[in-house]
Amino acid sequence: MTTGGLREQASAIAGAGAVRATVGAHDAFDTVVPGLIVAPETAEAAAEILAWANRERLSVVISGGGSKSEWGRPPRQIDILLSMASLSRVIDHAHGDLTVTVEAGARLERVNAVLAAQRQFLPFDTAQPGRATLGGLVATNDSGPLRHRYGTPRDLVIGATLATTDGVLARSGGRVVKNVAGYDLARLMSGSHGSLAAIVSLTFKLFPQPSSTGTVELTGTPEALAAVWMGTRREQLEPMAVEAQAARGERASLLVRFGSDRATVERALDAVARIAREAGALCSPIAAAEEADRWAHHTARVWRERHVVRFSWAEADLPRVFGVLAALPHDVNWTFAGRAGVGSGHLGFGAEASVGAQIVSTLRAARELAQVTIVQGSPALRRAIEPWPASPPAATIWPSLKHSWDPANTLGADRGPI
Amino acid sequence: MTTAVLDSLRRIVGPDHVFTDATAMLAYECDALAHAREQPMAVVLPGSAAEVQAIVRLCAESRIPFVPRGHGTGLSGGARPVAGGIVIALSRLNRILQVDLPNRRVVVEPGVTNLEITKRIAADGYYYAPDPSSQQVCSIGGNVAENSGGAHCLKYGFTTHHVVAVDMVLPDGTMTSLGDALPDTPGPDLLGLAIGAEGTLGVVTQVTVRILRRPASVRTLLAAFATLDAGGATVADVIAAGIVPAAIEMMDALAVRAAEAAVHPGFPTAEAVLIVELDGPLTEVDAGFDAVVAMCRARGATSIEIAQNDDERARIWRGRKAAFAAMGRVSPSYYVQDGVVPRSKLSEVLHRIKALERSSGLSIANVFHAGDGNLHPLICYDHRVPGETERAAAVASEILVYCLEAGGSLTGEHGIGVDKACSMPKMFSTDDLAVMARVRAAFDPAAICNPEKVFPTPRLCGETPGPYRPHATEEAGLAARL
Numbered sequence: 001m002t003t004g005g006l007r008e009q010a011s012a013i014a015g016a017g018a019v020r021a022t023v024g025a026h027d028a029f030d031t032v033v034p035g036l037i038v039a040p041e042t043a044e045a046a047a048e049i050l051a052w053a054n055r056e057r058l059s060v061v062i063s064g065g066g067s068k069s070e071w072g073r074p075p076r077q078i079d080i081l082l083s084m085a086s087l088s089r090v091i092d093h094a095h096g097d098l099t100v101t102v103e104a105g106a107r108l109e110r111v112n113a114v115l116a117a118q119r120q121f122l123p124f125d126t127a128q129p130g131r132a133t134l135g136g137l138v139a140t141n142d143s144g145p146l147r148h149r150y151g152t153p154r155d156l157v158i159g160a161t162l163a164t165t166d167g168v169l170a171r172s173g174g175r176v177v178k179n180v181a182g183y184d185l186a187r188l189m190s191g192s193h194g195s196l197a198a199i200v201s202l203t204f205k206l207f208p209q210p211s212s213t214g215t216v217e218l219t220g221t222p223e224a225l226a227a228v229w230m231g232t233r234r235e236q237l238e239p240m241a242v243e244a245q246a247a248r249g250e251r252a253s254l255l256v257r258f259g260s261d262r263a264t265v266e267r268a269l270d271a272v273a274r275i276a277r278e279a280g281a282l283c284s285p286i287a288a289a290e291e292a293d294r295w296a297h298h299t300a301r302v303w304r305e306r307h308v309v310r311f312s313w314a315e316a317d318l319p320r321v322f323g324v325l326a327a328l329p330h331d332v333n334w335t336f337a338g339r340a341g342v343g344s345g346h347l348g349f350g351a352e353a354s355v356g357a358q359i360v361s362t363l364r365a366a367r368e369l370a371q372v373t374i375v376q377g378s379p380a381l382r383r384a385i386e387p388w389p390a391s392p393p394a395a396t397i398w399p400s401l402k403h404s405w406d407p408a409n410t411l412g413a414d415r416g417p418i
Numbered sequence: 419m420t421t422a423v424l425d426s427l428r429r430i431v432g433p434d435h436v437f438t439d440a441t442a443m444l445a446y447e448c449d450a451l452a453h454a455r456e457q458p459m460a461v462v463l464p465g466s467a468a469e470v471q472a473i474v475r476l477c478a479e480s481r482i483p484f485v486p487r488g489h490g491t492g493l494s495g496g497a498r499p500v501a502g503g504i505v506i507a508l509s510r511l512n513r514i515l516q517v518d519l520p521n522r523r524v525v526v527e528p529g530v531t532n533l534e535i536t537k538r539i540a541a542d543g544y545y546y547a548p549d550p551s552s553q554q555v556c557s558i559g560g561n562v563a564e565n566s567g568g569a570h571c572l573k574y575g576f577t578t579h580h581v582v583a584v585d586m587v588l589p590d591g592t593m594t595s596l597g598d599a600l601p602d603t604p605g606p607d608l609l610g611l612a613i614g615a616e617g618t619l620g621v622v623t624q625v626t627v628r629i630l631r632r633p634a635s636v637r638t639l640l641a642a643f644a645t646l647d648a649g650g651a652t653v654a655d656v657i658a659a660g661i662v663p664a665a666i667e668m669m670d671a672l673a674v675r676a677a678e679a680a681v682h683p684g685f686p687t688a689e690a691v692l693i694v695e696l697d698g699p700l701t702e703v704d705a706g707f708d709a710v711v712a713m714c715r716a717r718g719a720t721s722i723e724i725a726q727n728d729d730e731r732a733r734i735w736r737g738r739k740a741a742f743a744a745m746g747r748v749s750p751s752y753y754v755q756d757g758v759v760p761r762s763k764l765s766e767v768l769h770r771i772k773a774l775e776r777s778s779g780l781s782i783a784n785v786f787h788a789g790d791g792n793l794h795p796l797i798c799y800d801h802r803v804p805g806e807t808e809r810a811a812a813v814a815s816e817i818l819v820y821c822l823e824a825g826g827s828l829t830g831e832h833g834i835g836v837d838k839a840c841s842m843p844k845m846f847s848t849d850d851l852a853v854m855a856r857v858r859a860a861f862d863p864a865a866i867c868n869p870e871k872v873f874p875t876p877r878l879c880g881e882t883p884g885p886y887r888p889h890a891t892e893e894a895g896l897a898a899r900l
Contacts, residue, residue, distance in 0.1 A: 078812035095793070096654060096762040119660055141470075141607070154607055155579055162853070171846065176758045178790040178830040180614050181838075181845055182872070187578070187610025194886045196606065208660030231521075236634035238698055264702040312600040316520035329495070343521075344601050370600045381760045392603045393594045397861065401606065404860040417604040 001056065003035050006079065011037050013052055014045045016076025019085065024210045025268065027081075028067040029061060031379045034081035041086045043161060043169055043200040045101075050198060053080050054410045059414050062194040064105055064133030067126070068140055072193060072373045074382055074417030081283025084135055088202060090114050092175075099158065101203040102176050103376070104135025116175070118342060120206045121370055123150035127303040127376075135199040141190045142375075144299060145241035145257070148341045153190065159203035160186035165406045168201065177205045195412035196405040204384060210240065215291050218254040220281030220318035226256045229340045232256065232274035236266050243298060247335040252322050254281075254340065255298060288365070301335045305348030307356050308376040311369045315343045324366045328359060353380035360385050423480055427462050427504070430472045435463040435510070444871060446505045449492040454836050457578075458464040458485070458499035461498045465510045467585060467593070467623035473506055474593030474621060483866045484667050486621045488528065488560030491552045493754060493837025496563065496616050496871055508559050514538055515624070523582070523599050524624045528559025532566075535627065547574040550740045559622045566612030567831045568613035569665040569738070572789035573697075574630075576831075580615040584594045585624035585788045586612065589867035609643065611857070612621035616833050617868040633697035636664070637707045638725040640734050641714040646670060646784075649690035650765045652717040653788045656694070657761065659713070661706045663789060664697040672748070672783035673741050673796065680706035680744030683737025688793075692788065693738055695731075741785045742796065749781065756832040761791040770820045771795055778813050780806075792830030793821070819844070834872045840879035842872070 001009075003021060010019045016242050020037045027033055037066045040046040053060045058079035063069070084105030091101040095118040102111055109129040112121050125144025126132040132142070134153075139159075143152040150156070159173030162185060173183035190197055218228055229242055240259040246252045258268040269285060276283040302308060313321050318340055325336055325347065332355065338345020351359060356377070363372045374387035391398070402409070412418075428436045437443050448455040454537055459482075464470045476482045485502035490497055499505050511527035514535070518524070519542055532553040535546040544706055549568035550556055552749045556566070558879045562584060567576045574580075583597035597609035612619050643649040649668050655662060669677065674685045685691055694710050707724075714722055725731040745752040759767045768784060775782045783796040795817050799810035818828055818841060828838050828845050842851060855873055859865075 059852055093764065094760060096657060097760045098657060099760070141602075151575075151579065154610060164853060168849045168853060171850045172854070174758075174845075176760055176791055176826050176830075178567060178576075178758050178792045179827040180831060180833055181828045182834070182850070183857055184565075184578070185608045185854065185857070188857070190607040190610060191604065192606040195538055207751075208662065209544065210699065211660065233631050234543075234630055236699065238633070255677065260699065260702045261705045264699050267701055268699065275806070310602065312602050314521045314600060317795070342601060346699050369605065370598070371600070371602045373604065388604050392598065392605060394596050394603070395605060395610060396592060396594050398605065400860040400863075401857070402699045404856045418606060418762065 006036050006058070010036060010049065010080070013048045014038055015041045018045065029063060029066065029075070029078060031080055032076040034061070037081045037083055038084040039083040041083070043087065043163060045167050046082070046087065046198055046200050047163035047167045049080070049082060050163050050165050050410070054165040054408055057408060058410065059413050060410050061260065062198050062411065064136035065107060065128065065131030067128040067131040068136060068142065070377055070382070071140060073387055074379050075413035078413050082198060084133055091201065095120060096173065097177070098206045099177060099203055101159070101175060101201060102134050103201050104199045105133050105408045107128040108132050108134060108137065115206060116209070119195065119209045121154070121206055122204055123208050124153055127298065127299060134202050138186065138190055138199060139194050140190060140203060145243050145295070145339060147344070148242055148339050149238070149240045153226060154187055157186040157190070157202055158205050160189065160199055161201040162189065162197040163200050164197045165408070165410050171218070173203065174202045176335065191417070193412065193415065193417060195418045201305065207313045211337045212262040213240065213257060213259045213291065214265040214288070215255060215257040215286040215294060216269055216272050216283050217286060218256065218276050218280070218281045219251045222252050222322035223375055224250055224279045224281040227279040228254060228272065228276050228281055231279060232272060235271055235275065237271055239268070242340045244338045244340045245298065245336065246322055246325055247301070248333050255294070257295070261369050265371050298337055302337045302346050302348035303376070305333070306350045306378055307374065307381055308346050308348045309360060309363065309372055310344065310346050310375045311363060311372040313343045313368050313370065315341065317368045320368045324363070324368060328362065329355070332359065353378060353384045356381040357385035364389070421717045423476065423482065424460060426476050427460060427473065429893040430476070431462055431464050431469050431872050435465065437461040438555060440734045442542050442694065446487065446507065448493060449490040449497040449562040451493055451498070451835065451837055454495035454498045456499045458503055459884070461507055463507045463510050467511070467550065470506065470621055470623050471587045471591060471593050471725065474587045477866055478502065478591045478864065481866060483869050485868050486617045489531070489555055490558030490671055491556040491559060491643050492564065493756065493832040494829070494837040496833050496835035498836050502574040508557065511623065519544065521599070521631050523626055524629055525624065526558055528557055528562070528622050528625055530558050532556050532558055532561055532697060536809045539629055543632050545632055546627055547580055547630050548577050551742070558625050558627070562622050562625060563615070564831065564833045565582065569667055569787060572666065572787070573662050573664045574665050578610055581609070581613060581625055581627050583626040584609060584622045586620040586622050588620045589862040589864065614837065616872050617856055618871055620867060633698040633870040635703045636695065636697040636731065637703050638693065638695040638731045638734055639707070639711065640685065640723045641692045641694070641719040642686040643690045643692065643717065643719055644688065645758060646690045646768050647765055647811045648717045649692045649766070650788070652692060652713050653761070655713040655717065656710055657789070659709060661696070661709065661870045663683040663694050664781070665695040666787070666789040667736065667738055668742060668784070668786050668788040670784040673780055676744040676748045676783060677737045677741050679747040681740040682737050683733050686736050688720060693734055716757055723833060738785070742794070745796045749782060749800070751799050751807070752795040753799065755793070755797065755814045756829050757792045757793050757818050758830040759793065759821050759826035760790065762827070763824040764788065764791055767793070767824050771817060774813060774816060778809060780810060780813055782813070787830070788789065790830070791826065815841070836871060836878065839872055840874050842874050
């Protein structure tokens with residue numbers, strides 16, 4: 001079928017205003033210019049578009065803000081870019097229940113601006129909160145420093161509506177924070193990267209914003225920093241975030257942030273300073289006026305590099321993780337930000353593809369690291385080496401799962417992981 | 419079931435661990451939902467993951483349905499045997515395999531009890547957070563199946579937030595693992611799907627949990643109110659102030675009376691009592707606690723008891739945790755219901771339950787997790803009075819309708835099991851259920867793994883009442899109703 005023919009059919013389903021032909025490189029999604037961009041305005045239209053695309057054996061990629069288009073293999077052909085841009089409403093902020101229901105295309109920053117009116121928030125970190133949508137956050141289970149206290153999007157989702165490739169809208173969970181009725185399809189979608197179904201709406205449990213925050217930065221040997229983290233555990237301090245930092249040519253450091261009433265934050269910062277002294281680490285408080293910028297810089301440093309990989313490690317192995325990074329080639333600039341209390345972090349670096357592929361291989365060979373994944377990378381890098389880590393044992397179930405949700409392989413354009 | 423199959427089972431686990439005698443199997447005919455009973459063909463007690471796998475493989479080859487069972491404490495009949503099938507009882511898999519304090523991980527077999535995990539690590543200052551009231555006896559494998567919560571889940575979440583990996587035997591006998599001790603395994607979150615899937619996707623043979631450092635400080639109060647509304651308004655105030663209590667529980671007058679009769683916690687006589695517990699750093703808890711006490715007073719609390727030490731705190735919790743069993747002191751029989759409403763709708767639904775109490779003539783005690791809207795109405799009845807058992811069941815069913823009408827759920831923690839399978843269409847559409855059924859079929863195409871649970875079946879639920887509705891296959895011209 002011609003693009004014109006596709007456009008006609010898509011318009012008949014979703015409305016002409018929801019359908020747009022692409023205009024060359026400007027409209028590229030990763031390495032591919034899709035045939036058509038369809039942005040349905042209702043969940044029903046999204047489901048119908050999927051069913052149509054499935055019947056016509058078209059290739060569909062679901063897109064929120066496009067901020068994670070390089071997280072996956074370079075796509076094969078994309079006939080339809082199914083954009084969630086028009087499904088972006090905050091449907092219900094039930095602040096007395098500490099829940100919010102949103103359409104999947106709602107952007108994190110905008111949603112948090114709405115929630116802030118009641119001093120609540122979705123404690124998700126992502127590189128581009130102005131672009132990242134909640135559907136994309138759940139589908140990729142992206143996270144950052146706040147994961148330490150609050151967990152990942154997967155941990156806070158309590159209900160979802162999905163549009164399936166056979167045109168059905170299926171609900172799971174609900175709008176209550178406690179619910180074990182039926183299968184947890186929202187969690188099944190987490191980590192699926194849009195390869196099983198389209199998320200059209202989500203309900204999340206919320207948290208109150210902390211009334212006050214405070215951050216200290218510690219520098220020292222990897223062992224000293226690990227000892228500080230163990231000390232905060234021992235003394236039952238409860239930070240919001242504990243971020244290990246390292247970069248080519250810089251001393252390792254730890255950023256520790258607390259969120260609570262002012263008195264509690266001050267006491268915790270004092271306690272960390274004492275623990276640091278005892279461990280032989282230097283402690284510098286971050287001034288209140290600079291705190292937000294310091295955290296923004298912490299994340300931005302990693303993500304402004306051309307390539308970013310994510311990997312996991314056992315908490316107690318943190319000093320060895322620093323060691324693995326220090327052994328990377330000396331002519332490669334790299335920056336690392338990791339959740340010391342979780343054992344998951346991001347490494348940003350610049351290198352041409354073959355060197356980058358070597359670096360990814362080296363990380364994958366390191367005993368201390370696991371699940372090394374390219375979450376942002378040039379197409380050349382992602383062609384030079386598989387972006388996804390080795391399939392887990394559970395992948396034995398993937399074929400039958402994929403077959404039950406998307407038998408014609410309509411979704412995902414083989415970007416992975418499933 | 420053929421002799422050959424029974425012989426194979428005996429060869430796998432040893433003859434002492436296969437029961438076929440009706441008396442020996444009696445205890446396995448049901449879980450804590452005693453009226454939902456079925457006699458299985460055999461009960462098998464494997465002693466290792468390898469034996470579990472061999473049993474499931476045999477069932478897969480011989481198309482024998484099987485029901486995995488923890489310690490049988492479930493309240494929705496999830497462990498009810500299937501006629502013509504076997505029960506795979508995991509109680510012998512009861513070892514703690516590995517304790518890794520630096521990495522905050524404990525690896526256990528599924529038959530380890532919930533509280534046992536905490537007991538093992540308590541001296542080091544750690545604990546396993548999900549705390550269902552049955553934690554002394556319930557199994558961690560059962561917790562995984564039900565995504566168990568407990569009183570502290572408003573702050574700390576459920577089993578799904580504290581389990582990082584399981585080993586599972588799939589219904590075709592393949593052994594696999596979901597998740598990992600290290601985070602972020604690639605692909606769809608199959609572990610998140612399996613937790614709460616009520617044993618329908620496979621048999622768990624090992625569980626890796628994450629453990630938490632004990633909070634520095636815990637403070638607990640018990641406040642009495644003249645009305646449930648006043649108690650509920652206090653809860654709303656606490657939430658609105660941005661305080662996240664570790665636990666916030668309410669009991670009504672009848673529940674309090676029963677608890678007093680059973681375990682004498684010294685609760686005040688009141689229309690409603692509220693238990694609020696805060697935990698965390700000392701100054702944070704003190705600041706929050708002062709605020710909560712002020713809120714209780716502002717809403718007219720008739721008394722406020724602040725626990726001064728661990729004993730007093732334990733006494734308060736004993737009163738709450740004994741509430742279900744305590745109903746036996748004030749009523750010949752009682753029906754425990756489990757439903758959820760949005761917290762903001764609690765007051766409205768409690769009023770409807772009160773009205774139902776009047777119209778049905780049956781007393782209903784209310785115990786609930788006020789912070790998350792999870793209700794446990796306890797419907798009192800006398801099984802010796804003809805028709806009263808049925809009336810209690812009808813009242814229980816009616817309460818679920820109120821929960822759903824308020825935008826809630828059929829179950830907050832006890833699960834669907836057999837008890838609520840027929841009510842699933844009240845909460846989910848045909849499409850919703852069909853999509854879930856497809857997921858189940860992807861794991862268990864032969865439908866032998868804990869069948870007849872969670873989803874309604876004609877056998878379980880009978881014909882759908884009401885006007886004739888053609889089935890999809892009839893509409894498609896593939897079947898005809900004779």
